[in-house]
Amino acid sequence: MNKLIKIAAIAPAVLLGFCANSSAQDYDVFTPIAKYIRTGDADKLSAWFADNLEVMVISQINDSSRNQARQIMKSFFSAYNPSAFDITHQAGKSNMKYALGILNAGGERFVVTIFVNFRRDSFEIQQLKIERIE
Numbered sequence: 556m557n558k559l560i561k562i563a564a565i566a567p568a569v570l571l572g573f574c575a576n577s578s579a580q581d582y583d584v585f586t587p588i589a590k591y592i593r594t595g596d597a598d599k600l601s602a603w604f605a606d607n608l609e610v611m612v613i614s615q616i617n618d619s620s621r622n623q624a625r626q627i628m629k630s631f632f633s634a635y636n637p638s639a640f641d642i643t644h645q646a647g648k649s650n651m652k653y654a655l656g657i658l659n660a661g662g663e664r665f666v667v668t669i670f671v672n673f674r675r676d677s678f679e680i681q682q683l684k685i686e687r688i689e
Contacts, residue, residue: 584671584678585642585654592658592667593640595632601625605672605679612685613665624683631685635661649673657688664688 584603591600604621611617612631619627639659647653650673658665670682 584652585645585669588669588671588680589640589642589654589656592656593637595637595660597625597628597632600628603671603678603680604683605674605681608680609682611683613687628683632660635663635665640667652678658685 588600588603591597591603601621601624604624606621608619608621608624609616610619610624610627612627617623617627637658637660640656642654642656644655645652651671653668653670656667656669658667665685665687668682668684668686669680671678672681
């Protein structure tokens with residue numbers, strides 16, 4: 556009987572843990588990321604960056620720290636002021652996802668590829684690519 560009481564006391568906490576983890580991984584991480592790309596907000600976008608990530612902007616590839624990547628994105632948004640950004644495709648598994656989107660900025664069109672990983676209880680951008688559509 557005593558074991559049954561302990562199991563009954565622990566079960567809700569275990570189930571809540573599974574549900575919390577599941578809902579965090581099912582969260583559409585690309586909604587806020589797309590918003591910050593659409594508005595050209597490099598500071599808020601950089602909050603989603605991993606400590607180290609790969610950033611490719613118009614064929615220039617950089618393995619960057621979060622601060623370096625933020626500066627790269629500030630420069631890009633300054634040169635190409637975003638007017639629209641829409642996610643066109645998403646795929647992946649619960650701990651690793653990617654999205655493709657079309658960015659209209661500075662009178663040009665770009666395809667944006669975003670790879671995120673689920674680490675330390677949150678999503679982090681591991682790779683961000685912005686390529687001009689010719």
